[in-house]
Amino acid sequence: MKAFLKLIYFVMMFFAFFTSQAYAEKNFIDAVPVAIKALEYVRSLDRGNDFNIGIVYNSSDIVASKNAKMLQDTLKNDIKSFLVPVNTLEKNAQFNVYFVVGDLETNYPDIKRISEKNHILSLGFDAACARAEACAICVEFESGVKIYLNEDALEEMGHDIDSTFRYLAIRL
Amino acid sequence: MSVKKWLLMGASSAICILPISEGFAQSVDYKGLESLYGEPITTSANGSPQRQSEVFLNMEILTAEDIERSGARSIPEALRFLPGLNVTQKTFGQTEVSIRGYNQNNAERILVLLNGRQVYTDFFGQVVWDNIPVEISEIKQIEVVKGPNTALFGFNAVSGVVNIITINPLYDTAKTVEFRVGNNEFAEVSGVFSHRINDKVAFKVSAGGYRASDPHDNVERVVLSDPSRLSFSFDLWAQINSYIQAEFEVTKNRNQRNDFIIASSTNANTTYDTGSIRGRVIADTSLGLWEVDVYHNQTRSDLELALITGVGRLYSDNSITVAKISNTFNFKRDHIFRVSGEYRNASNIFEPVDNEDLVYDIWSGSGLWDWRVNDKLRTSVSARFDSFTLGVDGGEHLSTLFPAGVTPYTNDDFSQRREEYSYNIGAVYALTPQDTLRASVSRGADLPSFTEFGLQFLTAPTAANLDGAANLGDPETETSIVHNFEIGYDRKIEDINGLFRSAIFYQYNDEMQSFSSRFSRTDNFFGAGLNLDREFLGNIGDSEMYGLELSLEGQYKEHWNWGVNYTFVEINDNLRNQQSSFPYSTATEYEESNIEHIINTRIGYHDDKWRAGLFLQYRAPSKGLVPDQTVNQKLVQEDISGQFVANMNVAYDISDTVSWSVSGTSLFGDTQQSIDAEVDATIWSSLKFKF
Numbered sequence: 001m002k003a004f005l006k007l008i009y010f011v012m013m014f015f016a017f018f019t020s021q022a023y024a025e026k027n028f029i030d031a032v033p034v035a036i037k038a039l040e041y042v043r044s045l046d047r048g049n050d051f052n053i054g055i056v057y058n059s060s061d062i063v064a065s066k067n068a069k070m071l072q073d074t075l076k077n078d079i080k081s082f083l084v085p086v087n088t089l090e091k092n093a094q095f096n097v098y099f100v101v102g103d104l105e106t107n108y109p110d111i112k113r114i115s116e117k118n119h120i121l122s123l124g125f126d127a128a129c130a131r132a133e134a135c136a137i138c139v140e141f142e143s144g145v146k147i148y149l150n151e152d153a154l155e156e157m158g159h160d161i162d163s164t165f166r167y168l169a170i171r172l
Numbered sequence: 173m174s175v176k177k178w179l180l181m182g183a184s185s186a187i188c189i190l191p192i193s194e195g196f197a198q199s200v201d202y203k204g205l206e207s208l209y210g211e212p213i214t215t216s217a218n219g220s221p222q223r224q225s226e227v228f229l230n231m232e233i234l235t236a237e238d239i240e241r242s243g244a245r246s247i248p249e250a251l252r253f254l255p256g257l258n259v260t261q262k263t264f265g266q267t268e269v270s271i272r273g274y275n276q277n278n279a280e281r282i283l284v285l286l287n288g289r290q291v292y293t294d295f296f297g298q299v300v301w302d303n304i305p306v307e308i309s310e311i312k313q314i315e316v317v318k319g320p321n322t323a324l325f326g327f328n329a330v331s332g333v334v335n336i337i338t339i340n341p342l343y344d345t346a347k348t349v350e351f352r353v354g355n356n357e358f359a360e361v362s363g364v365f366s367h368r369i370n371d372k373v374a375f376k377v378s379a380g381g382y383r384a385s386d387p388h389d390n391v392e393r394v395v396l397s398d399p400s401r402l403s404f405s406f407d408l409w410a411q412i413n414s415y416i417q418a419e420f421e422v423t424k425n426r427n428q429r430n431d432f433i434i435a436s437s438t439n440a441n442t443t444y445d446t447g448s449i450r451g452r453v454i455a456d457t458s459l460g461l462w463e464v465d466v467y468h469n470q471t472r473s474d475l476e477l478a479l480i481t482g483v484g485r486l487y488s489d490n491s492i493t494v495a496k497i498s499n500t501f502n503f504k505r506d507h508i509f510r511v512s513g514e515y516r517n518a519s520n521i522f523e524p525v526d527n528e529d530l531v532y533d534i535w536s537g538s539g540l541w542d543w544r545v546n547d548k549l550r551t552s553v554s555a556r557f558d559s560f561t562l563g564v565d566g567g568e569h570l571s572t573l574f575p576a577g578v579t580p581y582t583n584d585d586f587s588q589r590r591e592e593y594s595y596n597i598g599a600v601y602a603l604t605p606q607d608t609l610r611a612s613v614s615r616g617a618d619l620p621s622f623t624e625f626g627l628q629f630l631t632a633p634t635a636a637n638l639d640g641a642a643n644l645g646d647p648e649t650e651t652s653i654v655h656n657f658e659i660g661y662d663r664k665i666e667d668i669n670g671l672f673r674s675a676i677f678y679q680y681n682d683e684m685q686s687f688s689s690r691f692s693r694t695d696n697f698f699g700a701g702l703n704l705d706r707e708f709l710g711n712i713g714d715s716e717m718y719g720l721e722l723s724l725e726g727q728y729k730e731h732w733n734w735g736v737n738y739t740f741v742e743i744n745d746n747l748r749n750q751q752s753s754f755p756y757s758t759a760t761e762y763e764e765s766n767i768e769h770i771i772n773t774r775i776g777y778h779d780d781k782w783r784a785g786l787f788l789q790y791r792a793p794s795k796g797l798v799p800d801q802t803v804n805q806k807l808v809q810e811d812i813s814g815q816f817v818a819n820m821n822v823a824y825d826i827s828d829t830v831s832w833s834v835s836g837t838s839l840f841g842d843t844q845q846s847i848d849a850e851v852d853a854t855i856w857s858s859l860k861f862k863f
Contacts, residue, residue, distance in 0.1 A: 034208060034209075034210075037204075037207065037208050038208065040204065041208075043414070142605055143605035143606050143664055143666065144209075144210065144211070144225070144605065144664070145208070145209050145210055147208075147209075151505070163456050163461060164200050164201065164205060164220075164221045165205075167220040167221050167222075167502075167508070168205065168208075168209065168213070168221050168222070168223065170544075170547065171505040171506070172505075
């Protein structure tokens with residue numbers, strides 16, 4: 001009986017894990033076009049020929065790696081983008097924008113420091129990134145769009161944003 | 173005039189000396205922000221951009237896509253199927269729109285704005301929809317705010333506000349020409365052209381016109397004309413620098429239609445000539461988002477009235493100048509404040525009877541505090557104070573054409589001064605990401621119009637009709653006060669990719685205004701058995717209203733959309749004119765004429781080439797007042813049976829630049845939407861070119 005209950009428990013956990021993963025993945029997919037569009041409201045970004053985006057992710061995280069690749073595929077026709085494993089951040093500071101993908105909580109201090117130092121606009125998909133000032137903007141998608149704006153981080157990164165965008169965002 | 177100049181100069185100076193912030197001056201890029209958030213954006217609630225779902229007001233937003241799918245060629249038909257609205261077509265050119273009951277001829281409880289500029293006719297407060305200088309294809313969205321909102325928008329916002337937002341040539345491009353041809357000899361052309369001259373300057377020109385016949389052969393005493401419309405608008409925007417935008421707009425419109433006037437169901441062939449000029453500056457500074465808005469509206473109305481004694485002519489020359497300044501700013505990120513000041517000067521003369529213009533000045537101050545308490549709760553408090561002065565330009569308003577004693581008033585009676593306040597308090601609470609609660613309490617103030625203050629109209633008796641009639645405004649007419657309480661609940665339903673919305677509301681109207689508030693009769697006034705009946709405009713008494721709105725809309729697969737909504741409105745009158753001291757029944761009975769139940773359904777289909785929509789409305793039985801043909805000024809009640817109104821639209825994109833459509837309104841034909849007339853089906857075909 002115990003074994004049976006254990007089995008049920010593991011089956012449920014298995015499905016819960018994969019459905020939550022699938023749910024999170026769907027939310028990420030929905031959030032990506034919003035994040036790209038949000039860049040249009042950052043007036044300080046120079047959208048010239050050299051404009052490029054670094055997609056920061058944890059290469060040992062399978063889901064994050066998959067999402068980072070998917071994001072790069074989405075961008076490939078319009079914007080130059082490069083995958084940047086978070087442990088190579090110091091060597092990849094030549095971008096206009098960082099897209100921060102996945103759970104990189106332990107790396108937030110590094111992302112914040114490098115973004116501020118190199119005036120890179122950091123944009124993430126988890127409000128925690130904005131709360132930690134590692135991201136100036138975060139886009140979440142759960143039953144609708146939520147856009148978080150950390151104005152201190154934005155200022156430290158040397159950027160400026162449309163005032164209508166500012167009024168609509170959840171300001172941290 | 174010096175006051176206006178002072179205000180304008182002061183506001184301009186204020187903007188010039190303020191340090192510029194890190195932000196950018198913005199009129200709102202509605203289209204871009206809508207695609208960002210996946211829902212319409214509005215600035216109507218607090219002056220700054222907000223998502224529709226975060227607004228505490230009960231607001232419906234019709235997007236350009238909604239309007240295109242409906243196939244509507246007029247704004248009222250686009251609004252018809254929204255919950256809470258009663259859209260009643262009277263003639264080809266006259267449609268009355270009310271929000272939550274009280275739909276009357278020349279409905280004056282609704283405030284209609286075109287990009288924030290008042291476009292109702294100020295001499296009576298009514299809306300001549302075809303006289304609004306806007307083409308359907310240049311509309312970005314129509315915002316409908318339900319309930320009294322004078323604290324946010326100003327007078328006339330008694331039952332609600334319709335704010336028509338057009339495309340901004342700085343952000344949007346439109347190059348369209350559309351031809352429409354239909355039954356009843358209907359022909360229309362409409363064009364919109366926008367162009368960016370360079371990065372800094374853009375303009376938009378729109379123009380349109382129609383002509384039709386009006387087959388109201390079932391109506392007696394009508395002075396028939398062929399309805400027509402000609403409209404022109406020029407809108408110039410300049411991005412002065414990254415922080416300041418300026419707008420200059422001129423419009424001109426001429427509209428002829430067959431009118432049912434509220435007084436004793438009188439009919440008229442009416443021509444409205446309007447023009448406007450407007451300048452606006454928006455600046456983003458370290459002290460907030462400033463907006464200075466100055467405009468002047470001119471309206472000339474020519475009313476050819478069908479009276480029992482023959483045709484009478486009345487002209488109204490009306491002008492209004494408005495200067496506004498507002499500042500919207502943030503405090504500690506979660507608080508938005510807006511402070512505003514407004515001055516308006518208006519004048520009106522009814523020719524040939526008025527000796528000199530009636531004029532009024534209003535000084536207003538208002539404030540708003542919007543507080544995002546946390547991620548779930550947002551509150552808003554707004555208040556407005558108005559100081560109103562009525563007078564006569566030259567001191568002699570009373571007609572010198574009338575025999576002495578027709579009017580009981582003196583010229584001094586038209587000198588009035590009064591102060592009014594109004595407020596809106598509301599909150600919106602996100603119970604879950606799917607569920608939202610809204611609650612609001614508001615007090616609105618409805619100032620009488622020029623007509624209610626000072627109309628003088630006399631129909632002299634004749635040998636065939638021994639009773640002369642005078643319609644007289646009352647300068648003592650009190651401001652109507654409206655109290656409104658409302659709770660709403662919305663739920664996003666992902667399974668149907670849809671939204672459920674609901675609202676319950678209660679409204680109390682204190683001292684409502686009417687064309688027919690009291691009545692007196694003087695036998696032998698003119699001697700030799702010729703009598704005078706006087707009908708006074710003014711306050712009529714109180715009325716309460718409560719109701720319910722339910723709506724559900726969704727999408728099925730990729731191509732189908734549908735919606736159904738139900739509005740219940742119950743009105744209980746406590747009107748003085750229903751009391752027995754009046755010898756005749758008079759023109760206002762909200763309770764009996766109210767349509768208690770309106771049900772709307774719609775289904776739509778769209779793909780790359782095709783768009784189609786079918787819209788059906790049921791209107792419950794009601795009653796209406798019609799003239800008793802035997803006694804002057806007397807009205808009798810008649811029943812109006814329940815009615816179905818059906819509209820449809822089928823459109824096909826022949827190519828990327830050409831589309832063709834067939835549309836129709838009141839398809840069942842001979843629909844009696846009001847007591848005044850039956851409405852014929854209108855069916856037309858349209859060819860639209862996009863460049």
